[in-house]
Amino acid sequence: MAASPSPLSSTPSLYVVATPLGNLQDITLRAQAVLASVEAIAAEDTRHSQRLLDALGIRSRLLALHEHNEQAAVGQVIRMLEAGQHVALISDAGTPAVSDPGARAVARVREAGFPVVPVPGACAAIAALSAAGFVDNGFHFVGFLPARQAARKAAIESLRAQAVPLVFYESPHRIAECVADLADVLEPQREIVIARELTKIYEQIVRMPLADAAAWLAEDANHTRGEFVLIVSAAPAVEGIGAEAERVLGLLLAELPVKSAARLTAEITGASRNALYARALELKGG
Ligand code: SAM
Numbered sequence: 001m002a003a004s005p006s007p008l009s010s011t012p013s014l015y016v017v018a019t020p021l022g023n024l025q026d027i028t029l030r031a032q033a034v035l036a037s038v039e040a041i042a043a044e045d046t047r048h049s050q051r052l053l054d055a056l057g058i059r060s061r062l063l064a065l066h067e068h069n070e071q072a073a074v075g076q077v078i079r080m081l082e083a084g085q086h087v088a089l090i091s092d093a094g095t096p097a098v099s100d101p102g103a104r105a106v107a108r109v110r111e112a113g114f115p116v117v118p119v120p121g122a123c124a125a126i127a128a129l130s131a132a133g134f135v136d137n138g139f140h141f142v143g144f145l146p147a148r149q150a151a152r153k154a155a156i157e158s159l160r161a162q163a164v165p166l167v168f169y170e171s172p173h174r175i176a177e178c179v180a181d182l183a184d185v186l187e188p189q190r191e192i193v194i195a196r197e198l199t200k201i202y203e204q205i206v207r208m209p210l211a212d213a214a215a216w217l218a219e220d221a222n223h224t225r226g227e228f229v230l231i232v233s234a235a236p237a238v239e240g241i242g243a244e245a246e247r248v249l250g251l252l253l254a255e256l257p258v259k260s261a262a263r264l265t266a267e268i269t270g271a272s273r274n275a276l277y278a279r280a281l282e283l284k285g286g
Pocket of ligand 1: 122196200
C-alpha cells in the first residue's frame with residue numbers, strides 16, 4: 001500500500017492546531033496527522049498536552065510556550081523553522097490564539113517571515129454560538145472581560161449598544177461577578193445563554209433573561225463549576241432609531257455637541273434626525 005502523503009507543506013511552517021475542548025473525539029484527522037509529523041509541538045501546559053498526545057498515541061516532542069517564557073520559546077520555534085523543521089502550536093483546549101497566549105507567538109512567527117498554517121477544529125465560542133439559537137447575522141467576540149470590577153463594568157458599558165450578540169469567555173472563579181455586572185449594566189430583558197463544560201460529561205447550555213441569570217447560578221453549586229461561554233443577545237432596538245444608530249450616536253456624542261452628533265448620525269445611519277436629536281438630549285441629560 002502506498003504511504004499516505006505528508007500533511008506538511010514543503011516550506012517549514014508553524015501549524016496552529018485546534019484540539020478538543022473536552023471530548024477527545026473532537027480532534028480532527030488532519031490535526032492528528034500534523035501533530036504526529038512535526039518535529040516539535042509548542043504547548044501552553046506541556047503536562048496537560050502530554051495527556052492528549054498519549055491518548056492519541058503521538059510521540060512528537062513538546063516544548064513549553066506560555067506567557068512567562070514566551071520571548072525565549074518563540075525564539076526557539078523560529079530557530080527550528082530556520083533549520084527547516086516544522087512546528088505545531090496547541091493550547092490547553094480549543095483553537096490557539098483565540099483569547100490565549102498563542103496570538104503573540106503567531107504574530108512573531110509571521111513577522112519572521114514563516115508561513116502560519118491553521119488546522120481548524122474545536123473553538124469554545126463557535127461551539128456555544130452554534131447551539132445558542134441566536135438568529136442575528138454576526139456576533140461580537142469579546143473573550144475575557146477585565147478582572148477588576150470597575151474596568152469590567154466600563155467594558156460592558158462600551159459594548160451596550162452593539163447590534164449583535166456578545167460572546168464572552170469566563171472562568172468559574174469570576175462567573176458570578178461577571179454575570180451580576182452584565183445584568184447590572186445591560187437591559188434586564190436581554191437574553192443570556194450560559195454554555196458550561198461544552199463537549200464534556202456535564203455539558204449544560206441554558207438560555208434565560210439576563211435578570212434571572214444570577215439566581216440560576218446561585219441555585220445549584222454545580223452551575224458555577226467548569227468553563228463558561230456566555231452569549232448575551234443584541235442590544236434591543238431603540239424605538240425610532242435602531243441599535244446601530246444608537247451606537248454611532250453614543251460614539252459621536254463623546255466627541256461632539258448634541259446637534260452635530262445627531263446630524264452626523266442621521267447621515268451615517270439614515271435614522272431620523274429629529275429622533276436622534278431627542279435621543280441625544282436624553283443621553284446627555286441622563
Ligand atoms: N482558545 C480557546 C478557544 O477559543 O476555544 C479558548 C482559550 S481560553 C484561555 C479558555 C476559555 O475558553 C475558558 O475560560 C472558557 O471561557 C472557554 N472554554 C474552553 N473550554 C470550554 C468548554 N469546554 N466549555 C465552555 N467554555 C470553554
